Amino acid sequence: MTVRIITGDCRRVMPAEGPFDMILADPPYGDTSLDWDKLVAGWEVAARENLKPTGSLWVFGSMRFFLKMGPVFEAAGLHMAQDVVWEKHNGSNMHNDRFRRVHEHAVQFYRADVEWEAVYNEVQTTADETPRTVRRKKRPPHNGGDAESVYVSEDGGPKLMRSVIYMRSMHGRAIHRTQKPDALLEILVRTSCPPGGLVGDFFAGSGAGGKACQMAGRNYVGAELDPLMADKARAWLGSDLFGRAA
Numbered sequence: 001m002t003v004r005i006i007t008g009d010c011r012r013v014m015p016a017e018g019p020f021d022m023i024l025a026d027p028p029y030g031d032t033s034l035d036w037d038k039l040v041a042g043w044e045v046a047a048r049e050n051l052k053p054t055g056s057l058w059v060f061g062s063m064r065f066f067l068k069m070g071p072v073f074e075a076a077g078l079h080m081a082q083d084v085v086w087e088k089h090n091g092s093n094m095h096n097d098r099f100r101r102v103h104e105h106a107v108q109f110y111r112a113d114v115e116w117e118a119v120y121n122e123v124q125t126t127a128d129e130t131p132r133t134v135r136r137k138k139r140p141p142h143n144g145g146d147a148e149s150v151y152v153s154e155d156g157g158p159k160l161m162r163s164v165i166y167m168r169s170m171h172g173r174a175i176h177r178t179q180k181p182d183a184l185l186e187i188l189v190r191t192s193c194p195p196g197g198l199v200g201d202f203f204a205g206s207g208a209g210g211k212a213c214q215m216a217g218r219n220y221v222g223a224e225l226d227p228l229m230a231d232k233a234r235a236w237l238g239s240d241l242f243g244r245a246a
């Protein structure tokens, strides 16, 4: 298993690393006028072109971001499959005339030229609070009406994980200002990347996606534009540029 962080622009460095079983993207949302929050144009096409037919792309963002970017994902040849909400224990007070924001969205896309049923997606379960993969006899269409009856667990019992996931934010422990909890990313990785597969993280930041892959036993390559951040991520993951443990 290898875990690597490459310093560079994802649009330039990631095509040489694919194709990916799963792509993770936590780009700047472009919701504020802050210096580091500028939208990055064109990464969606690079993601689509480097996604295996069985693969999917999980993107973090705000509702505002997805309303703005919906047509861009469609134009890149990506269909939306589903969304989950990450509920944090605390949040940000950007404006005092709005609710305190304690959630983010993660939206899953898949290639528009493949059927959803062909996409690897083993939704995790929560019977004993430990996310586990459950094989189902029949894969239901993702956009059917009353699809629940089609889900038959061969293992019996455990419930599909809920689409609203509560998890403490990294506040006070983070090495990146918008770091996602690695345990949250681990759920997405276990769901959408087969064991031993390859995850490409287009906006690696702290390398939390790499930590998730180490926990889940998946290979990982992340791109991070900021060289200082990339160094911190490598140090945290205990890997050099080539994925070897330091």
Ligand SMILES: C[S@@+](CC[C@H](N)C(=O)[O-])C[C@H]1O[C@@H](n2cnc3c(N)ncnc32)[C@H](O)[C@@H]1O
Binding pocket: 008, 009, 010, 011, 026, 027, 028, 040, 176, 178, 179, 180, 181, 202, 203, 204, 205, 206, 207, 208, 209, 223, 224, 225, 226, 229
């Ligand atoms: C929202 S943060 C990602 C945080 C990360 N998911 C984590 O949990 O630590 C976005 C990151 O993307 C980086 N970035 C911005 N533009 C980029 C680009 N074109 N290619 C690669 N990284 C980029 C920024 O430096 C920033 O660290």
